[in-house]
Amino acid sequence: MKSQSTNYSGRRSHRGRRKxxxxxxxxxxxxxxxxxxxxxxxxxxxxxxxxxxxxxxGPITESPKTGEKPIASTTTTTTRERISRKPELVEVTSPKxxxxxxxxxxxxxxxFELFNGVGQVKNAEVxxxxxxxxxxxxxxxxxxxxxxxxxxxxxxxxxxxxxxxxVVSGAKTPDMxxxx
Numbered sequence: 274m275k276s277q278s279t280n281y282s283g284r285r286s287h288r289g290r291r292k293x294x295x296x297x298x299x300x301x302x303x304x305x306x307x308x309x310x311x312x313x314x315x316x317x318x319x320x321x322x323x324x325x326x327x328x329x330x331g332p333i334t335e336s337p338k339t340g341e342k343p344i345a346s347t348t349t350t351t352t353r354e355r356i357s358r359k360p361e362l363v364e365v366t367s368p369k370x371x372x373x374x375x376x377x378x379x380x381x382x383x384x385f386e387l388f389n390g391v392g393q394v395k396n397a398e399v400x401x402x403x404x405x406x407x408x409x410x411x412x413x414x415x416x417x418x419x420x421x422x423x424x425x426x427x428x429x430x431x432x433x434x435x436x437x438x439x440v441v442s443g444a445k446t447p448d449m450x451x452x453x
Contacts, residue, residue, distance in 0.1 A: 362430075365423045365443035368395070368416045373442075375399070376435035377408045383435070388414050391428050392421030413444055 309317065363371065372384065384397040396415040401408050416422040422443070430441040 361442075362440075363443040363445055365419060365426055367443065367446060368419050368422045369444040369446075370414045370416065370422050370425060371440075371442050371444040372412045372414055373410070373440035374437050375408065375410050375412055375439065376437050377410060379408065379412070379435055381412075384412055384414055387429070387434060388416070388425055391416075391425040393417045 399412040
């Protein structure tokens with residue numbers, strides 16, 4: 274028994290030693306699922322349960338673009354649809370207006386010209402990124418009166434401007450944000 278090393282206490286080391294199954298017994302080797310790391314557990318906690326994606330059942334058909342059959346051999350396929358978020362239309366309670374879905378090429382002078390057709394504009398501000406100075410795609414326009422702001426919403430909401438349909442509504446005030 275010289276093959277096993279001994280440590281300073283005189284005991285034999287069990288390192289690298291396997292247990293032998295008892296004779297005549299058949300054992301199935303089951304590999305346990307690896308335990309997730311601490312980081313994986315933290316991410317899973319904040320992620321929450323995985324959302325169930327809708328399944329589409331039906332026969333496998335040819336792809337309309339390529340004419341090839343899909344590789345999958347099952348008739349159940351999962352699809353992931355993109356959920357479009359509609360902008361929230363806010364009632365006009367102040368002369369300040371929110372202008373969304375704005376072209377990235379639109380400038381404050383363009384907004385002045387557009388909204389001056391409806392009423393007198395006090396201020397127009399295109400919101401831009403802090404570092405790149407590129408437009409974020411929305412702006413705030415302040416009219417002189419609430420009536421002009423309401424008329425601007427009626428006339429300019431869903432109007433095509435620089436290749437996009439504008440979303441014009443009342444701007445949220447700090448009171449509205451706290452209530453929501």
